[in-house]
Amino acid sequence: MHSKTKKIFTFLEFDENVQMPAYIYLCLKTWKKYLSDEYKIVILNSKNIEKFISKSLLPDISKLKQRYPFPRFCDYIAALVLYENGGIFLDADTIITEKFKDEEVLYDHCDTVLYSNSLFNVCPGFMKANKGSLFMEELIRRYRFDTHLPMAFDPHRNYIINDVIKYFDKEHITLIDSEKSGYCMEKAMYGVWDDYLYQNYYFSSLDSIEDFLKTTRGITALRNSVTNKRYKEMDVDEFLSMNFLLAKIFKVIL
Numbered sequence: 348m349h350s351k352t353k354k355i356f357t358f359l360e361f362d363e364n365v366q367m368p369a370y371i372y373l374c375l376k377t378w379k380k381y382l383s384d385e386y387k388i389v390i391l392n393s394k395n396i397e398k399f400i401s402k403s404l405l406p407d408i409s410k411l412k413q414r415y416p417f418p419r420f421c422d423y424i425a426a427l428v429l430y431e432n433g434g435i436f437l438d439a440d441t442i443i444t445e446k447f448k449d450e451e452v453l454y455d456h457c458d459t460v461l462y463s464n465s466l467f468n469v470c471p472g473f474m475k476a477n478k479g480s481l482f483m484e485e486l487i488r489r490y491r492f493d494t495h496l497p498m499a500f501d502p503h504r505n506y507i508i509n510d511v512i513k514y515f516d517k518e519h520i521t522l523i524d525s526e527k528s529g530y531c532m533e534k535a536m537y538g539v540w541d542d543y544l545y546q547n548y549y550f551s552s553l554d555s556i557e558d559f560l561k562t563t564r565g566i567t568a569l570r571n572s573v574t575n576k577r578y579k580e581m582d583v584d585e586f587l588s589m590n591f592l593l594a595k596i597f598k599v600i601l
Contacts, residue, residue, distance in 0.1 A: 353386045354434035356399075358421050360392040368579040369586040370440070371571065373597045377443045380601060381565075391428065400427045404487065418471060418572060422508065425474045426486040433478030440569040441472060444600055447565030450528070453521070459483070461508070462525040462568075464534070469505040469512070470525040472568045482520055485511050529563035536562070542573045549593040550578065556595045569593075 355378065361367055378388055391399065393408050404427055412420055418438075425436035435454065454460055459482040460475040476483045489507050512520060525531040533548040534540040536558065548554055549569065559567075571579075578586070587594055 354389055354432060355382065355386055356389045356391055356425070356428050356432075356434060356436045357439045358391045358396075358424050359439045366582075368571070368574075369581050369583040370569070370574075370578065370593060370597070372583060373586070373601065374440055374442055374569065376601055377597075378437075378441075381443045381445050381447055383448070391424065396424070396428075400424075400431050404431065406491070422471070422474075422505070423487075423490045426483045426490065429474055429476040429478075430480055430483035430487060431478070433476060433480075436474045437566075438472035438568065438571070440571040440574075442563075442567045442569065442596065442600075444560070444563055444565050444567075446563060450565045453523070457521040458518075459515075459520045461512075461520065461522055462528065462530045463522040464525055464531070464540070469508045469522075470531055470568065471505055473530070473566070480519075482511065482515055485514070529559075529567055532559060532562065532567050542570075545570055545573055546575065550575065550591045552590050552592065552595075554592050556592060556599055559592070559596060560599070 357375075359367070359371075375388075382388070389399070396408065397405060406423075411423065414420075415423065421436075421438060428434075429436055454475050457475070458477050459480050460473075462470040462473050464470060474483075486508060489511055493507060512522075523530070526534045529535050531540055533544045536548060536554065537544050581589075587598055
């Protein structure tokens with residue numbers, strides 16, 4: 348990123364009758380604590396998004412939200428906002444720790460950065476790009492003309508991104524190992540990335556917070572789509588009173 352102020356975007360929109368899950372609120376709190384003053388956190392929603400994406404690029408938001416499940420919708424918005432502004436797009440269910448200060452050195456020297464597994468499949472929830480990124484431009488074109496109609500929960504969320512990667516070399520795109528970096532922590536710990544192990548890792552007291560802090564390089568993704576509803580419905584005090592690993596992580600780093 349070339350400007351002095353580095354923008355971190357996320358898209359977050361809840362119905363006025365629905366409270367933001369406590370652990371997402373706590374995730375955002377880690378951003379505010381550990382990101383330096385160089386960063387500006389921009390929380391996008393349907394009302395303010397036109398300030399960051401020109402009308403010539405911006406699709407009809409309401410139709411887009413009807414067409415795609417929320418994770419795919421966010422991927423499209425991420426490509427648009429990064430192409431127009433440059434910066435980082437994060438899903439809101441992402442934990443940042445002080446170690447991010449080391450990881451950000453890499454972002455500053457790369458045009459486009461994504462996390463991927465050992466099979467070079469992109470791991471969702473993070474995109475970094477410079478303004479006018481050729482990768483994001485192509486991604487936008489592919490999303491615009493995509494005829495695939497995803498299911499309500501789309502197991503192939505990133506098939507477009509994975510396909511576009513094939514046409515770009517290392518000068519344009521950098522892939523970070525999601526396991527070795529601790530971005531996908533349950534994969535780093537168990538060697539497998541699935542719904543059961545996600546639940547078993549973060550929502551039990553079996554795993555060590557010391558191992559989490561030792562493994563993460565400063566940015567770790569949670570998965571709101573498979574988090575149990577009862578944890579989403581807890582308020583902050585109740586969530587932090589629990590004895591499972593995710594509550595312990597927040598209590599230590601915040």
